[in-house]
Amino acid sequence: MQAGGHILLIDDEPAFRELAGGWLEMQGYQVASVGTLTEAGYALRQITPDLVLLDLSLPPVFDPQNTLQSMSMFGDTPVIIITGHAERELALAAISQGAWDFIAKPIDPEMLAVVVRRAVTKTQLEREVSRLKAGSKTKNANAYIGVSESAQKIRSLIERIAPTDVRILVMGPSGTGKEVISQSIHNLSLRSSRAFVSVHCGAIPADLLESELFGYVKGAFTGAEKDKEGLLKLADGGTLFLDEIGEMPSAMQVKLLRVLQEGTFFPVGGREQVHIDVRVISATNANLSEKVLNGEFREDLFYRIKGVNIETESLHDRSEDIPLLVQHFLSEQRSKANAISLNKESMEWFCSQPWKGNVRELRNALESVISICAGDAVSLDDISLLYPDVKAASVMCGSEQMQESAVSLELPLDEQVKQLEIKTIRRAMDETGGNKTQSAKMLGLSRQGLIKKLERYGLN
Numbered sequence: 286m287q288a289g290g291h292i293l294l295i296d297d298e299p300a301f302r303e304l305a306g307g308w309l310e311m312q313g314y315q316v317a318s319v320g321t322l323t324e325a326g327y328a329l330r331q332i333t334p335d336l337v338l339l340d341l342s343l344p345p346v347f348d349p350q351n352t353l354q355s356m357s358m359f360g361d362t363p364v365i366i367i368t369g370h371a372e373r374e375l376a377l378a379a380i381s382q383g384a385w386d387f388i389a390k391p392i393d394p395e396m397l398a399v400v401v402r403r404a405v406t407k408t409q410l411e412r413e414v415s416r417l418k419a420g421s422k423t424k425n426a427n428a429y430i431g432v433s434e435s436a437q438k439i440r441s442l443i444e445r446i447a448p449t450d451v452r453i454l455v456m457g458p459s460g461t462g463k464e465v466i467s468q469s470i471h472n473l474s475l476r477s478s479r480a481f482v483s484v485h486c487g488a489i490p491a492d493l494l495e496s497e498l499f500g501y502v503k504g505a506f507t508g509a510e511k512d513k514e515g516l517l518k519l520a521d522g523g524t525l526f527l528d529e530i531g532e533m534p535s536a537m538q539v540k541l542l543r544v545l546q547e548g549t550f551f552p553v554g555g556r557e558q559v560h561i562d563v564r565v566i567s568a569t570n571a572n573l574s575e576k577v578l579n580g581e582f583r584e585d586l587f588y589r590i591k592g593v594n595i596e597t598e599s600l601h602d603r604s605e606d607i608p609l610l611v612q613h614f615l616s617e618q619r620s621k622a623n624a625i626s627l628n629k630e631s632m633e634w635f636c637s638q639p640w641k642g643n644v645r646e647l648r649n650a651l652e653s654v655i656s657i658c659a660g661d662a663v664s665l666d667d668i669s670l671l672y673p674d675v676k677a678a679s680v681m682c683g684s685e686q687m688q689e690s691a692v693s694l695e696l697p698l699d700e701q702v703k704q705l706e707i708k709t710i711r712r713a714m715d716e717t718g719g720n721k722t723q724s725a726k727m728l729g730l731s732r733q734g735l736i737k738k739l740e741r742y743g744l745n
């Protein structure tokens with residue numbers, strides 16, 4: 286995608302299209318030029334312009350009123366009317382009907398540049414505003430939260446690769462934030478004002494996936510009463526997130542490969558090729574290399590989507606992220622409801638659970654507990670209504686130790702987190718007489734995760 290923006294130029298004079306189109310391209314815009322409204326309709330299926338430049342006198346009828354009545358086909362995209370001298374009245378009428386501006390032929394390139402820039406900037410700003418309004422999901426650009434070594438690496442990788450168009454494959458257990466990572470990459474990318482379209486490849490039945498992705502034309506099958514755009518077209522200019530790509534049926538894998546290689550596809554039942562410009566981010570909790578070896582996933586598609594790999598760890602193996610995640614989800618709740626907090630024991634309980642469903646399970650549990658909390662601080666009594674065998678965890682969790690040990694601003698955060706981890710691990714090992722299995726359980730880590738940390742910190 287070029288930074289300048291997309292322009293749809295509709296004028297029946299080929300020489301003018303060539304001249305004005307070429308000049309605008311030199312200014313950094315991507316220009317689609319057509320000679321009739323019918324062609325404009327086709328073009329709109331392939332691009333979402335930031336601006337339309339429209340001549341009012343168009344074949345076959347050459348009736349400016351007819352062209353004016355068709356302006357609704359451009360939705361809220363600004364339209365600049367191109368007029369001849371004699372059409373000034375008409376141009377004014379066009380503006381009263383919602384056109385953004387008009388410019389008279391012969392066109393002064395300097396004037397065209399100014400008018401076009403104003404209109405394109407307006408569209409881009411409006412789209413940005415609606416993107417920001419669209420929800421808190423996009424509010425925080427890098428929404429991936431965590432202080433563990435793995436989370437910090439992922440956060441900085443997100444920031445590094447976001448502005449590029451490199452393809453990305455995010456791998457890791459369910460509920461560990463693969464979609465959060467992908468959305469954050471989109472938020473920080475040059476495509477952030479365009480759509481982030483998420484497709485759950487395993488959730489859509491195989492026979493529906495093709496029409497969902499590619500769209501269809503009227504009459505393509507029983508029930509196709511009008512043309513429908515697919516998710517690929519919706520993602521044009523933006524990011525396509527293919528979740529659970531490992532579950533994509535093999536027939537669709539071939540078709541997706543073609544889209545990724547050529548940037549084009551045919552809607553179901555359609556004869557016109559659609560061009561798109563999307564950045565693809567894929568995610569999976571399966572071992573794709575193994576699937577390739579077993580013949581369950583196409584090798585050529587695997588190499589096409591691979592790009593940069595990001596691997597998430599289970600929450601088990603980075604329990605030091607729990608306090609921050611809990612604080613984050615609490616603050617999200619606070620903006621919806623009254624201030625609510627967690628008392629000391631309940632925070633300890635949250636830090637000590639295994640959370641097999643990872644961050645998703647942690648978040649759901651926290652939200653359920655908050656919803657039944659009687660006061661303004663969640664207590665173990667509240668938790669026990671949902672988890673009857675609740676017991677206060679004996680291990681202190683990160684945030685509290687942070688408060689206890691004097692927090693120093695002289696040491697980098699990494700170092701403080703490391704020291705906190707070492708202290709917590711030592712304490713668990715002391716309390717269990719050095720038993721790794723019990724310590725791991727106490728710390729909410731897998732045994733393997735604990736062993737890795739012991740090695741990393743030389744605590745063996």
Ligand SMILES: Nc1ncnc2c1ncn2[C@@H]1O[C@H](COP(=O)(O)OP(=O)(O)OP(=O)(O)O)[C@@H](O)[C@H]1O
Pocket residue numbers: 428429430431457458459460461462463464465466528568569570644645648
């Ligand atoms: N590091 C994180 N920071 C903030 N929120 C997170 C993080 N990790 C996960 N979440 C939250 O946990 C929930 C699940 O995250 P997400 O859907 O991104 O996981 P996933 O790995 O894509 O899961 P699945 O493989 O099941 O699709 C979401 O509500 C998300 O907001």
